[in-house]
Amino acid sequence: MKKIINGKSYNTETATWLDGLNINSRDSWNNVSEDLYITKNGNFFLCGYGESNTRWAVKFGQYKDKRGTLTSDIQAITKEEALAWCEKNSDPETIEEHFSEIVEEA
Numbered sequence: 001m002k003k004i005i006n007g008k009s010y011n012t013e014t015a016t017w018l019d020g021l022n023i024n025s026r027d028s029w030n031n032v033s034e035d036l037y038i039t040k041n042g043n044f045f046l047c048g049y050g051e052s053n054t055r056w057a058v059k060f061g062q063y064k065d066k067r068g069t070l071t072s073d074i075q076a077i078t079k080e081e082a083l084a085w086c087e088k089n090s091d092p093e094t095i096e097e098h099f100s101e102i103v104e105e106a
Contacts, residue, residue: 001047001073001074002038002074003073003074004092005045005074006037007078008043008076009039009091010027010039010043010074011039011043012035012037012038012039012047012074015037015038015039015040015045015102016037016038016039016040016042017035017036017037017038018036018082018090018094019035019036019086019089019090019091020034020035020036020097021033021034021089023050027037030054031050031051031054031091032048032049032054032055033048033049033050034046034047034048034049034085034089035048036082036085036086036089036090038082038098042079043076043079043080044076044078044079044082045074045075045076045077046075046077046079046085047072047073048072048073048075048102049057049072050073054081067068068073075087079099079102080102082098082099083095083102083103086098086099
């Protein structure tokens with residue numbers, strides 16, 4: 001998948017995949033898949049796919065707050081947002097490899 005955001009190209013085929021998550025809930029409305037990437041120039045982005053109740057769904061019509069359509073998209077994020085995503089969804093080794101300059105000893 002490829003998307004241009006603010007004059008920058010984000011491409012899952014040319015970027016480096018760092019980690020991903022898949023959540024499959026009992027009700028399929030909350031199923032979501034996200035992958036974290038870093039571009040050759042050091043920019044982070046998420047590539048996500050989600051059902052109606054996820055942030056990846058496209059909202060429409062009078063049901064704007066309740067329903068949406070299944071979709072996938074790319075979202076550019078900052079290094080700090082990528083770190084926060086990793087802290088929630090990734091392992092310490094991935095964090096230390098890609099964020100060692102901003103992670104400090106407690």
